[in-house]
Amino acid sequence: QKEVEQDPGPLSVPEGAIVSLNCTYSNSAFQYFMWYRQYSRKGPELLMYTYSSGNKEDGRFTAQVDKSSKYISLFIRDSQPSDSATYLCAMSASGNQFYFGTGTSLTVIP
Amino acid sequence: DVKVTQSSRYLVKRTGEKVFLECVQDMDHENMFWYRQDPGLGLRLIYFSYDVKMKEKGDIPEGYSVSREKKERFSLILESASTNQTSMYLCATVGGLTGVYGYTFGSGTRLTVV
Numbered sequence: 001q002k003e004v005e006q007d008p009g010p011l012s013v014p015e016g017a018i019v020s021l022n023c024t025y026s027n028s029a030f031q032y033f034m035w036y037r038q039y040s041r042k043g044p045e046l047l048m049y050t051y052s053s054g055n056k057e058d059g060r061f062t063a064q065v066d067k068s069s070k071y072i073s074l075f076i077r078d079s080q081p082s083d084s085a086t087y088l089c090a091m092s093a094s095g096n097q098f099y100f101g102t103g104t105s106l107t108v109i110p
Numbered sequence: 111d112v113k114v115t116q117s118s119r120y121l122v123k124r125t126g127e128k129v130f131l132e133c134v135q136d137m138d139h140e141n142m143f144w145y146r147q148d149p150g151l152g153l154r155l156i157y158f159s160y161d162v163k164m165k166e167k168g169d170i171p172e173g174y175s176v177s178r179e180k181k182e183r184f185s186l187i188l189e190s191a192s193t194n195q196t197s198m199y200l201c202a203t204v205g206g207l208t209g210v211y212g213y214t215f216g217s218g219t220r221l222t223v224v
Contacts, residue, residue, distance in 0.1 A: 008150065034212040043114075043200055043215035088153070090212060096141055096160075096204060098213060102152030 003027055006089055006101025015110050019076040023089035023101045026070065030091040033065050034098065035074045038086045047087070048074060079108045113137075116201050116216035123223050129188040131199055131219050139205030142184040143213070144168075144176065146197040153200065159184055191223045 006023045013019055021035075031052050036044035048063040050056045050072075056063045062075040072091070076083055089101040117132035133142065143158040145168075155168030157176040165176050173195060177185045188195055198220050202213035 006152075032212070036212075036215075041218070041220070043217045044213075045215070046212050049212060092212075095212075097143075097155075097158065098204075100153040102150065 003099040004089060004091060004101045007104055008102050010105040010107065012107045012109060013079055015079060015081060015108055017079050017108075019074075019079050019083070019106060019108075021074040021076075021087050021089075021104050021106070023072050023091075024070055025072075025091055025099075027091075027093065027099075028067070028070065029093035030099075031067075032092040032095050032098075033063070033072050034090040034092075035061075035063055036088040036090060038088060038103065040085075044088055079106075081108045081110050084108050114201055114203055114214050114216040116199075116219050118219050119217060121219060121221045123188075123191050123221065125192060125223055127188075127191045127223075129191050129221065129223075131186040131188075131201075131221070133184045133186070133201030133216055135182050135184075135203045135214075137203070137205070138181065139203040140181070141204045142178065143202045143204075144174075144184070144186045145200045145202065146170070146195075147200055147218075148197050156186065188221075191221075193223050195221065196223045197221060 033050045035048040037047045038044040053067045060077045064073045086103040088103045090098040092098040113136045144156045145153045159178045175187045201216040
């Protein structure tokens with residue numbers, strides 16, 4: 001079983017839709033949770049960071065962590081064509097080494 | 111902001127060549143990582159280093175080696191390039207108090223072995 005599971009998609013939504021991206025994990029020691037956005041032919045860039053359980057909001061983006069279910073989510077409200085990218089979840093127990101999902105490819109259609 | 115610089119964006123090498131991929135960071139981060147990224151397989155850890163002259167194997171070290179002679183530089187070496195090493199290679203760093211904020215990645219090197 002992989003440490004982190006993520007649906008690869010692809011996901012295609014119309015502009016303005018709410019997008020939900022999800023990951024599950026198996027290691028209960030994970031306490032640092034990240035979402036990265038990766039545009040084509042670029043390196044991943046950090047989008048959201050959450051420590052332990054709970055929600056975090058930043059503009060149109062909301063990250064949720066449910067440690068009891070070992071499940072994390074990223075919500076994008078009012079999605080824009082510029083949100084079209086691959087989204088990677090990542091998590092860590094120590095903050096020194098992270099485990100990644102395979103990424104979900106998102107296309108927002110104007 | 112931490113900057114992680116990978117020396118080449120695109121490389122084309124021949125089978126059997128020795129290939130060097132360079133990564134340089136401009137902060138005093140202890141931890142540096144090399145990943146390869148392939149469609150459907152995600153990011154796979156090749157090697158990592160927690161300090162100068164220290165290295166640890168990741169999940170797929172076969173066919174690769176690394177060098178870390180200075181804290182800011184972490185090199186990935188393909189001893190004898192093969193076509194199955196065609197991939198996107200990503201360097202990442204994390205360190206100190208910023209570790210809780212995750213990795214900073216370089217822009218990646220897209221390597222094609224022909």
